[in-house]
Amino acid sequence: MKAEKLFPISINPNLCVRCQRCMYSCSPKAIFFKNSMRYVNYEKCEGCLKCVDVCEHGAIEVISIEEGKLEGFTIDEERCLKCYKCLKDDFCFQGLFFLERDEKGQEYVKFRAKSLSKCFKCLKCFKNCPGNAIFPIIKE
Ligand code: SF4
Ligand code: SF4
Ligand code: SF4
Secondary structure, X not given: XXXXXXXXXXXXXXXXXXXXXXXXXXXXXXXXXXXXXXXXOOOOOOOOOHHXXXXXXXXXXXXXXXOOEEEEEXXXXXOOOOOOHHHOOOOOOOOOEEEEEOOOOOEEEEEOHHHHHHOOOOOHHHHHOOOOOEEEEEEO
């Protein structure tokens, strides 16, 4: 069975006062800036939760997730609401989701598996999909 780790999945921009304490507390330098917001790289994060301890504003939300190597994302077609939020620029920094049509014209959201090296491993897509349809593929 894969081990679980507690992962700081998002830093709430409404609570964060940009004091940088979380960044100073993180020895593997897993916390990064993008568009003036802070995110965490799943693969660099060791799950020590020092960042959560030092945040006086409770801005960091934590989830329990399997530990391992992130090898992409799978989209659960049953759960997908076809809202297409994942295709918008502000959903994934790297535009790693796209629409595929089958021969009957049915549309499916897919992850650009060949572009995995461009992924920031922030798990923002996993957290923000309104249908909870995007799941990380994690290998030991
Ligand atoms: S849990 Fe630890 S390793 Fe992960 S982002 Fe926070 S301080 Fe860094
Ligand atoms: S954001 Fe989620 S629910 Fe909406 S289209 Fe994409 S995968 Fe489907
Ligand atoms: S982890 Fe981040 S960069 Fe990678 S696909 Fe999800 S939102 Fe995009």
